[in-house]
Amino acid sequence: MVTGSDHTSKRRVLVTGAGSGTGRAVAEALAATHDLVLLGRRADRLAEAADAARAAGAAVTARAFDVTADDPRALLDEIGPVDDLVLSAGLNAPRRAWADQRMDEFEAIVATNLTAPARMIDAALPALRAASGTIVIVSSIAAWKTSPGAGVAYRASKRGLRALSDSLNEQEAAHGVRASIVCPGDIDTEFLHQRPNPPRGAALEVMLSPADVARAIRFILDSPPHVRIDELVISPLGTVAR
Numbered sequence: 615m616v617t618g619s620d621h622t623s624k625r626r627v628l629v630t631g632a633g634s635g636t637g638r639a640v641a642e643a644l645a646a647t648h649d650l651v652l653l654g655r656r657a658d659r660l661a662e663a664a665d666a667a668r669a670a671g672a673a674v675t676a677r678a679f680d681v682t683a684d685d686p687r688a689l690l691d692e693i694g695p696v697d698d699l700v701l702s703a704g705l706n707a708p709r710r711a712w713a714d715q716r717m718d719e720f721e722a723i724v725a726t727n728l729t730a731p732a733r734m735i736d737a738a739l740p741a742l743r744a745a746s747g748t749i750v751i752v753s754s755i756a757a758w759k760t761s762p763g764a765g766v767a768y769r770a771s772k773r774g775l776r777a778l779s780d781s782l783n784e785q786e787a788a789h790g791v792r793a794s795i796v797c798p799g800d801i802d803t804e805f806l807h808q809r810p811n812p813p814r815g816a817a818l819e820v821m822l823s824p825a826d827v828a829r830a831i832r833f834i835l836d837s838p839p840h841v842r843i844d845e846l847v848i849s850p851l852g853t854v855a856r
Contacts, residue, residue, distance in 0.1 A: 631703035633659035639824035645670035695741030710765025746790030
């Protein structure tokens with residue numbers, strides 16, 4: 615477990631998947647202007663992200679946390695309320711077709727990508743109402759257009775996040791809560807190793823970087839309270855839109 619310091623008067627943002635990839639890039643992008651609660655499964659990687667954020671000026675609370683198994687209510691009872699959420703933890707598997715997928719992997723993917731965000735939002739919602747909070751849910755371009763290679767479970771779970779976001783905006787806008795779903799295209803992160811044939815070389819050079827997506831997420835969080843970015847699709851240059 616990695617411990618951290620209490621937050622100050624800055625807005626306090628909880629980031630899941632903060633030990634690597636997009637989550638870590640979000641922590642870096644927000645460190646100078648926000649206080650952070652960083653969650654991730656790997657304590658060593660999380661400690662590195664927390665140290666970097668502290669060096670940039672953030673008050674950081676970091677916890678080794680499994681979004682599918684650990685209790686978000688108990689976590690928030692321990693560390694105190696947060697003002698905003700960035701939910702970026704994700705999972706996929708190499709077996710992605712009906713012909714070869716395994717149902718235990720299907721259930722794990724849905725638990726990580728769809729059920730875990732719902733659990734975190736449910737636990738944090740009273741504090742988010744009090745803070746007029748923003749919820750940024752990192753989905754995928756696979757939720758926005760047909761992406762056969764993304765896999766059955768991944769596509770289903772990421773599309774489900776759109777309904778989650780829509781329902782929040784329908785029901786919680788009266789409390790000042792706003793939800794945004796971010797749908798990035800291919801990002802050059804460790805997540806690519808979960809593909810059946812991970813891309814290499816030139817294919818990586820044309821992808822988005824985690825910092826590209828983090829910059830967009832910061833834009834959403836920094837938007838005026840009366841502005842809501844319902845959905846933001848981010849594509850690498852040259853990707854054909856639907």
